[in-house]
Amino acid sequence: MTEPTPASLAARVRDGDVRFHELEEHADADTAAAARRRLVADESGADVDALGTYGFDAADAAPNIENMLGAVQVPMGVAGPVAINGGALSGERYLPMATTEGALIASINRGCSVVTDAGGATARVTKSGMTRAPVFRVRDVAEAEALVSWVRDNEATLREAAESTTSHGELLDVTPYVVGNNVYLRFRYDTKDAMGMNMVTIATREACDAIEAETDASLVALSGNLCSDKKPAAINAVEGRGRSVAADVEIPRAVVEERLHTTPEAIAEINTRKNLVGSAKAGGLGFNAHVANAVAAMFLATGQDEAQVVEGANAITTAETTPDGDLYVSVSLASLEVGTVGGGTKLPTQAAGLEILGIRGGGDPAGSNGDALAEAIAVGALAGELSLLAALGSRHLSSAHADLGR
Numbered sequence: 295m296t297e298p299t300p301a302s303l304a305a306r307v308r309d310g311d312v313r314f315h316e317l318e319e320h321a322d323a324d325t326a327a328a329a330r331r332r333l334v335a336d337e338s339g340a341d342v343d344a345l346g347t348y349g350f351d352a353a354d355a356a357p358n359i360e361n362m363l364g365a366v367q368v369p370m371g372v373a374g375p376v377a378i379n380g381g382a383l384s385g386e387r388y389l390p391m392a393t394t395e396g397a398l399i400a401s402i403n404r405g406c407s408v409v410t411d412a413g414g415a416t417a418r419v420t421k422s423g424m425t426r427a428p429v430f431r432v433r434d435v436a437e438a439e440a441l442v443s444w445v446r447d448n449e450a451t452l453r454e455a456a457e458s459t460t461s462h463g464e465l466l467d468v469t470p471y472v473v474g475n476n477v478y479l480r481f482r483y484d485t486k487d488a489m490g491m492n493m494v495t496i497a498t499r500e501a502c503d504a505i506e507a508e509t510d511a512s513l514v515a516l517s518g519n520l521c522s523d524k525k526p527a528a529i530n531a532v533e534g535r536g537r538s539v540a541a542d543v544e545i546p547r548a549v550v551e552e553r554l555h556t557t558p559e560a561i562a563e564i565n566t567r568k569n570l571v572g573s574a575k576a577g578g579l580g581f582n583a584h585v586a587n588a589v590a591a592m593f594l595a596t597g598q599d600e601a602q603v604v605e606g607a608n609a610i611t612t613a614e615t616t617p618d619g620d621l622y623v624s625v626s627l628a629s630l631e632v633g634t635v636g637g638g639t640k641l642p643t644q645a646a647g648l649e650i651l652g653i654r655g656g657g658d659p660a661g662s663n664g665d666a667l668a669e670a671i672a673v674g675a676l677a678g679e680l681s682l683l684a685a686l687g688s689r690h691l692s693s694a695h696a697d698l699g700r
């Protein structure tokens with residue numbers, strides 16, 4: 295039998311003999327993707343050849359994508375090295391960042407060099423736990439209260455059910471929320487080095503079965519949106535989700551003046567009037583300048599779930615002058631959902647990003663690499679905040695983007 299070619303496979307799809315999303319059952323993954331490119335190009339008239347130039351085996355991406363055409367390539371650079379004094383990550387590191395925004399890495403790079411000149415940034419993970427919150431239907435508020443009491447009395451049962459599905463995940467707690475005849479149970483897990491959404495979804499499903507077997511509650515949806523995944527939500531800002539991580543630095547006045555062309559007072563005032571008051575007036579959840587930039591660029595470079603930039607950018611930046619007239623700056627990211635195993639972290643280019651940080655795969659102890667990644671991203675965000683606030687102080691934002699960003 296002759297080997298299938300992209301042309302012969304495309305012809306079979308057109309004839310209705312093979313389904314578009316089942317091409318991998320009839321050819322290797324690279325040939326299947328080439329056949330799909332041909333079909334999409336013919337249908338749309340688009341030139342999709344560039345999508346076919348990628349540096350990994352399509353088969354390696356099978357768990358990460360369906361209907362694969364090829365790959366979008368985002369340029370990747372580094373900022374740094376930056377000195378980090380973390381709870382899980384210490385020393386000088388280059389921060390891998392993938393972006394198409396000119397001037398972004400230059401800015402974070404400037405922030406990194408200033409942070410390093412000042413002796414490095416301190417970073418710590420202050421809370422950890424990935425959540426899944428199913429919603430149950432009950433008859434009325436009396437039954438809701440009965441379910442809440444049952445959950446409080448039976449956490450051991452829930453833990454046993456949930457943890458039967460994972461060798462790494464640990465159920466930390468279950469927090470109930472009642473709205474009339476709806477009961478939301480926010481399960482929170484230590485997922486170690488995994489971001490953990492698949493892990494906690496599978497584990498929570500098992501716990502829900504135990505609840506339905508023992509109570510009158512009916513599971514309506516395994517995710518009831520109090521989790522809250524991939525949506526802006528105050529619960530994540532207040533309670534945290536994934537890792538809550540903070541970073542700070544104190545920068546001598548002379549360094550602010552010489553390297554950032556502004557003063558500690560100007561940066562503190564801009565932070566208050568822009569990041570705090572401006573964000574409050576806008577009704578924002580992110581009281582920062584552009585934490586999403588560092589989070590998104592490092593998420594792409596290290597194989598994180600890019601939709602979770604929504605929660606990752608849930609951050610507050612503070613800036614103040616110290617009694618000695620120097621500058622103190624901090625960022626606190628409430629809900630940074632990251633992992634160094636699972637998801638997109640296995641793909642070769644993303645694995646290279648984690649290797650640049652020295653934290654690819656499971657940590658020793660388990661969870662330490664996930665903490666280290668969170669600290670690295672927090673320091674990248676801190677450097678970005680510092681540099682952008684300074685550029686606003688020196689009125690260099692527009693000229694920087696005129697020079698570098700277009």
Ligand SMILES: CC(C)(COP(=O)([O-])OP(=O)([O-])OC[C@H]1O[C@@H](n2cnc3c(N)ncnc32)[C@H](O)[C@@H]1OP(=O)([O-])[O-])[C@@H](O)C(=O)NCCC(=O)NCCSC(=O)C[C@@](C)(O)CC(=O)[O-]
Nearest residue numbers: 397398399400401403404407583584681682685690691694
């Ligand atoms: C562009 C700079 C850094 C110039 O800043 P500068 O101080 O005039 O530049 P410099 O030539 O003196 O270089 C200072 C340092 O910057 C770095 N640097 C400088 N150039 C490069 C480069 N080409 N590649 C890599 N690194 C670079 C590098 O670390 C260098 O030190 P050196 O190594 O030379 O000792 C500065 O003007 C700046 O940071 N501007 C701010 C730009 C910025 O932060 N953009 C972020 C994106 S804005 C956005 O997306 C969100 C927004 C703004 O809408 C959010 C909001 O509402 O606030």
Ligand SMILES: NC(=O)C1=CN([C@@H]2O[C@H](COP(=O)(O)OP(=O)(O)OC[C@H]3O[C@@H](n4cnc5c(N)ncnc54)[C@H](OP(=O)(O)O)[C@@H]3O)[C@@H](O)[C@H]2O)C=CC1
Nearest residue numbers: 460461462486487488489490491492493495599636637656
């Ligand atoms: N299902 C959903 O609702 C959602 C899924 N996602 C997707 O979920 C994926 C991420 O889920 P996630 O569960 O992190 O990844 P995976 O589904 O890839 O699972 C990771 C697994 O790695 C194993 N593992 C090995 N070493 C370690 C270690 N050191 N620490 C922790 N786990 C380890 C664990 O197995 P074991 O459990 O057997 O111990 C863990 O379950 C992403 O692709 C994301 O896009 C995103 C949002 C929602």
